[in-house]
Amino acid sequence: MNQERVFKVLLGPHVTEKAAMAAERNQYVFKVADDATKPEIKVAVQELFGKKVDSVQVLNIKGKTKRSANGLGQRKGYRKAYVTLAAGETLEDFSGAE
Template sequence: MIRERLYKVLIAPQISEKATWVAEKHGQYVFRVAPDATKPEIKQAVEALFEVKVQSVQVVNIKGKTKRTARGVGKRNDVRKAYVRLVAGQDIDFADAE
């Protein structure tokens, strides 16, 4: 995969209470990914950027909510998240990443 595409596949790590709980309990890390990213692309991107071995990737598409405001109806953006499980004994430290 082209190095430029690797940087476009992973948008950002998802840092939340649920993401922290999933990381501790199941050894999974949550990333916001590009809407057109595939599981093999996500796996290659994580392995190349963080130098870890990925066991599996699960992808979730979250539809944006419709919200009413004083100006009318609006819609939040859709989000695609990837839950990445690493091989036992490996972890990602986001402070040391590129």
Template sequence: MNQERIYKVLLGPVISEKAAGAGEQNQVVFKVLKNAEKPEIKTAVEKLFNVKVEGVRTVTIKGKTKRTRYGLGQKSDYKKAYVRLADGQDIDFGAAE
């Protein structure tokens, strides 16, 4: 995987109650590209955050239908990745360098 792809795979962390609960089980949740594969996600997290990844699970979220003044519209589909970190590893999004 080339260096440019590593920076594009992860779109950002997902902040929700479910993601906070996953954090207690040593997991981190990321929003990723729809065409990203599990080995790419694992490599990107390991290289960007200097942590050891034990496993990756992905789920594709279907976009909700929303009503606008012009009729019905649809939000885009997206993909989430649940990344399980090795014991003792942690990613702190609050600490900016």
């Protein structure tokens, strides 16, 4: 995978309480591009952070339906990936992401 694609696959960390709890189990959560595949996400994390990735799980989050004076609208959905690192690996950069 070329270097340009690596930077387009991972859009950034997804920082929530649930993501912080997952980090204790050696899982890290990232917002990823809509067309990113599991192998691409795995390679991107390994190249950017230099850590060995054990597994990748991907979720598609639907945008909420919101009501306004103009009727119903739809927020934009996104895609996120739970990346599990190999035993003994951690992301120090990730802890202070917020």
